[in-house]
Amino acid sequence: MYLYLIFLTGLVLFIVLFSLIFRKYTAGFKPENNQISYEASADIVGQQIRKISSRPFLFGLEDNLVSDEDFYFDDVNFYAIDNKQQRKAVFPLADIIELSKTSLTITNDRVWQVIIQKADNHKIVFKFTHNYTLWNKDFVKFYKKIAQTNPAAIKSKWSLWTM
16 A cells, blocks of 8 residues: 555656756747747648648647747748648748757657848747658758758758758
8 A cells, every 4th residue: 555655656756857857958948939920821722832840749748849830931931830820921041040950859850940030130940840751852852942042051961860
């Protein structure tokens, strides 16, 4: 009887300690982009945009680590689309000043970040995991497009072995 009580108490203390440590080390990792001007999300299915992000699964903990939006691009723009609130933000690819890997990996997917410099000199940071697969190579196309548009923006080398 006492053994079960000790085990249950230890389990509860472990969960509390794990959540406190997780909050401490992930605080500030997910960017809060309050200065983004979103517009109503029109139907973009007819446009030639390519999705570059995926949503990792970590039992809800990923909500503290990656941005809420889905990310797309075309030849001219980068799109942040919030499907929950049906809105989108559009940024020119030339405004991207950094594309880099972070040190965090969620279920073997590296978290990448895109930093965009707005005209009024403030920066917007988006963090996401790529959706690169054997059949979907849109993230590599996005990487090469940024390297072509602004080579100084590429801060991390992409390869199949270090994605």
